Amino acid sequence: MSVRSSPRGGSSGSGHPNSDDFSSKSNTLPEVKAIQSKRLYRVVKEAISKLEQNNQHRRNLLSLFQPEQTRLRFKLRDACEKLLFVYPTDLSKKAEEIMWKIVFYEVITAVKNGRKFISNAPGVLQQRDLVPYFKQFLDSAIGFYQHLLLKIQDICPGLIELDYPLVMRPFSNTRHSHRSSKDSDQKEVEEWAKMISYRLLTCLGDLSRYQMEFGGKECRARRYYQLALLAQPKAGMPYNQIATVVGNNKWWGLTAAYYYCCA
Numbered sequence: 001m002s003v004r005s006s007p008r009g010g011s012s013g014s015g016h017p018n019s020d021d022f023s024s025k026s027n028t029l030p031e032v033k034a035i036q037s038k039r040l041y042r043v044v045k046e047a048i049s050k051l052e053q054n055n056q057h058r059r060n061l062l063s064l065f066q067p068e069q070t071r072l073r074f075k076l077r078d079a080c081e082k083l084l085f086v087y088p089t090d091l092s093k094k095a096e097e098i099m100w101k102i103v104f105y106e107v108i109t110a111v112k113n114g115r116k117f118i119s120n121a122p123g124v125l126q127q128r129d130l131v132p133y134f135k136q137f138l139d140s141a142i143g144f145y146q147h148l149l150l151k152i153q154d155i156c157p158g159l160i161e162l163d164y165p166l167v168m169r170p171f172s173n174t175r176h177s178h179r180s181s182k183d184s185d186q187k188e189v190e191e192w193a194k195m196i197s198y199r200l201l202t203c204l205g206d207l208s209r210y211q212m213e214f215g216g217k218e219c220r221a222r223r224y225y226q227l228a229l230l231a232q233p234k235a236g237m238p239y240n241q242i243a244t245v246v247g248n249n250k251w252w253g254l255t256a257a258y259y260y261c262c263a
Contacts (some may be wrong), residue, residue, distance in 0.1 A: 023122050033087035035222045040083040047076035048102060061114045064107055065133040075145070085151065088192035096196060100203050103140050108210060135214050142207050149200050156193040194231050201228035202238060209245055221245050239263035 051072040063069060080099035084092050111134050205224035208216055222245050225238040243259035250256075 034062065034089065036086050037083060037089055037091045040079065040086060040093075044076065044079045044083055044095065044098060046134070047072070047079050048098070051076055053101065059166070061111055061130055065137065073103050073107075081148070084148075084196070085155075088189055092192070093195070096199055102200075104203070104207075107137065131214070135211075138207055138211050138214075142204060142211075145200050145204050145207065149197065149204075152193050152197050152200070156190055161246070174237060198228050198231040198235065201231060202241070205238065205241055205245075212245075218245055236263040 051069075054069060054072055058064065058069070077099055080095040080103070083095035084099070086092065111130065201224050205221050205228060208221035208224055210216075212218060212221060222242050225242045225245070227237045229235060239259045239262040243256040243263070246256045246259065247253075
């Protein structure tokens with residue numbers, strides 16, 4: 001059963017999900033939307049520049065979660081979201097890549113690498129001081145990516161039907177018979193939707209894998225990767241990630257070896 005209400009966590013959208021999004025029924029000319037994409041891409045680059053400038057003055061890992069840093073990341077995230085949904089072009093795909101890398105992955109990498117060098121000296125930032133911020137960051141990121149997935153579903157209803165909770169129920173990738181006569185523009189949108197859904201589900205799998213450090217369930221991360229495979233069956237990365245999640249401690253590592261071979 002598809003869920004149509006957007007999760008509250010991490011969602012920044014306002015109004016109807018399709019208020020500013022492209023769709024096959026839109027009367028806006030592709031040339032106009034291409035111009036809009038270029039303008040939004042300039043906004044994205046400006047947001048990146050401001051965030052990088054602020055990063056130069058970062059004193060410690062805790063600074064990553066201070067109000068100004070968070071505000072700048074949210075500004076970049078929102079700009080990328082607008083660019084992602086304005087029109088299915090290469091800039092739209094680039095927006096998703098930028099959003100994941102700069103807004104989320106770079107923070108995760110900084111925290112995971114930085115904690116290896118945290119000193120136990122009195123007065124120095126301790127790992128326990130960082131954990132609540134990092135856990136909240138991961139929770140918010142998962143809520144935001146679920147919000148994006150639901151927007152994809154609203155643009156292409158019935159193309160990819162996601163179930164919630166993801167851990168318990170099956171995922172179906174269905175094609176309805178009336179879609180056989182769709183025009184080329186709609187086909188382009190649907191191909192875009194499947195590609196972006198794959199990327200979003202892979203990111204959700206990664207985020208859930210990072211949550212395993214704080215008691216998150218292995219089956220949830222594995223489930224997201226399985227859903228990503230249904231969106232792009234020929235992709236190999238999800239198999240590698242499932243093998244990482246499963247690890248070498250079960251069945252003498254044979255399960256992980258199987259998924260590595262599938263990749």
